[in-house]
Amino acid sequence: MPDKKPISSVNDFVVRFANVNGSGSASANEMFARAILRHGVPVSPRNIFPSNIQGLPTWYEVRVTEAGHLGARGGVDMMVAMNPQTWDKDIAGIEPGGYLFYDSTKPMPSTKFRDDITVIGVPLTAITNSTYTDPRQRQLFKNIIYLGSLSALLDMDPKLIEQLIGEQYKGKEKLLSSNVHALHLGRDWALQNLKCPIGLRVKKSDKVGDRIFIEGNSAAALGAVYGGATVCAWYPITPSSSVAEAFTAHCKKYRHDPATGQAKYAIVQGEDELASIGIVIGASWNGARAFTATSGPGVSLMTEFIGLSYFAEIPAVIMNIQRAGPSTGMPTRTQQCDIIACAYASHGDTKHVLLFPEDPAEAFEFAAAAFDLAERLQTTIFLMLDLDIGMNHRLCRPLKWDDSKQYDRGKVMTAEMLDEGRDFGRYLDVDGDGIPYRTYPGTHPTKGAYFTRGTSRDRYARYSEEGSVYADNMQRLVRKFETAQDLVPRPLQANAAKPTKYGVIYFGSTSPAMDEAIGLLETRGHQLDRLRIRAFPFHSSVASFLAEHDFVYVVEQNRDSQLRQLIVNENGIDPVRLVPIVHYDGTPITARYIAKAIGDHQDHLKVTPLRKAVS
């Protein structure tokens, strides 16, 4: 018996699988998460994987959460330790009173365990070897066997797992039955030899509702399909590659002409990011909706073209699935670290629109909206995801589409309008909103043609280095950016139960951890109003929120508090009133982390004179 009382919890715990990359564990682990969902219990899984293909450690963490907390929690209640390389670290990470599940085929010396945890050994290798002769089968089915044992230990309904296996191997009867067989091998062994269930249990519930379970990258790619993107050019980079791959898959499903089988889209794997954004800009210049998906290093390469998009006013959509930088950084770890790099990408005075979805549902909506915005504003729109939303399955509300929606193609002057005698100056601000009209190439035999260039020009697109002409243009671009404020998704505010002088600003994938942290902070006696920023340029309500609070915490996942810098810069606010709360080790921020950082600061504020409190 462990010297600490075993954790006892129904539908609220964290299981972490430690595996070796390339061992085929991913699908069994994902099935575990899905099986819990089928019990009606929300889960929030996370992949923690290395930036190599084979051999290095990989973890998959499943947070089982009746309360529906979808951020990472931190800590591990049950470790499924299948990787000898990381054994010591894995054992150390278990919460006191937690559980260790391991392959007991080879006995382990007692020094390798901890006294305050419950150790559960299943001779997985022995069971597998006595059943299968083929080495690959042995490796793959071992994963299903531990899934079976876990189902018994956690009191899960095996029918629900069988159902999932059935869906996965539909039409492949042999695979289906052999997987079900492996599941029961592990399950039966556990039922016969172990005390099942343990203190952690899954009980059927009804907390999932109609929510869907999807990765942000797939949702964003579908948003591009719904948003009418017809050209995609990309270059492989983690964690964004699955956007283009998903776009390809969605297009194959939805975008082939039924009569001819021809594609209503074009996807090009560019030779690099320079070509990818070049293709996007060429296509958009010519009136198609086009996008690319990349990550930090790709954005760095694209900046010259992004400047062209800004200055020559050509629509472009860039989905930036952020990962830890700088340079190659940690390619498979998450951060929100490209805020400044994207907001001001390229040389000279530039500013770009950024959209910050909080989950796959918003990734879908914002991706679709990005194409309307790009054409309306004739500029680059960044959809800022990160690895945590992009590559992890998240539970979110179902995706929605309004069938009456038409695309906003922006201000395009047609041949008819030109024939009516409308004055066409490519950079004329006819409506006072800073947005000029454009014409597509080939519109009219004698009217509306112009020369697009990255060099300075006058309102009629005629090359000019005249200072006043240049300044006039740059001012109009500022006006256009002001117009953008009211077109982009607005911040969402939620106030504390009691009036408070304190606020918190956050964005993107921090959202679920923040929601949970607010609850934790309340139990510590701290009340905070919150504002979730969903886009840059900042809506005027950001300034109001700042004005209404003495101190505002800005929670983000990068070292230098980049969103805070942007707020200070764009709102001219006293930086002292914006308190940075940063997390940047590459793992997703947790509620525990936020609550501790803000809570400690709040306690400090209460007892310390103002000057010290803010230093």
Place this chain on the structure above:
Amino acid sequence: MTYIAKPKFHHPGLKKNELGYTHRDYEGKISTLCAGCGHDSITASIIEACYELSIEPHRVAKISGIGCSSKTPDYFLGNSHGFNSVHGRMPSVLTGANLANRDLIYLGVSGDGDSASIGFGQFAHSIRRGVNMTYIVENNGVYGLTKGQFSATADRGSKSKKGVTNTDNAIDLVAIALQLGATFVARSFSGDKSQLVPLIAAAIGHKGASFIDVISPCIAFNNHAGSTKSFDYVREHNDAVNRLDVLVGRDPIAVDYAPGTVQVVEQHDGSKIALRKIDADYDPHDRLGAQTFLQKHAAKGQIVTGLLYVDPDAEDLHAHLNTVETPLNSLEADTLCPGSAALDKFNASLR
């Protein structure tokens, strides 16, 4: 205003093509390049080819990178849209434009600096993708716009205006285009209108990646013999002042010679190049033969000109991607958006 518009006056007696357009309809703004620049002669040949083909000028999209050569699209087809993109990236912009609307004619104009150095990758990949375009490199062996540094097509051992000797080997873009599977490959000389015009016309008619390398002397940096230092000083290479070039300009070099013969051309700086026009019985359908022919004559110090290779059955990128005939830029929500019913189904598959 620093640009110079052409007078609108049309001579009533001007010859018209099948569509009723005159030469003037294919012209653009007045060139601001140095008088005598080979690039202007290429502009003239493009105008001539488009006129002869009776192309509707506005159905052409002309795309370039950055450089003196890349400025030239402003000087032809004034009624068509032009795009002076960024240095070396014309091919990707053109590829995107072409994907968006397969119905237009795409003319890509680039320099040897633009295409053989910073844009070497983009050049190669647009060719290997088979983008339906006419890709013209105006090849002067130097960076004109940044005042005379060597480009990657400059011969090893050649001397720059500043007296520096080039120690790097030259890239032959034609050889590379052949190797990469371009389905139309030609080389010509800016001053040889009788050869260049039909080549451009044929390239435009070709459905696939057409590449033409045009040797195009640079008067400013290939004219050490006659120029003074003050020329460099005055010439700022921007449109605001470079009409001053007229003061030191030369007549453009023109040549006309028979197939199968070699013509030695003296450039502005006094250096000589030997152009060999391919024989009338040369077989332009043999890619390997073309490569050998090119190499053999290069070894003799001769630059082969003419249509080196063509595949009349070429397929373009749209064929490779099996895209619909309707230009992608004209598809709207009704055909592009799968709608809410499909989305409900999709949601259901994720539970």
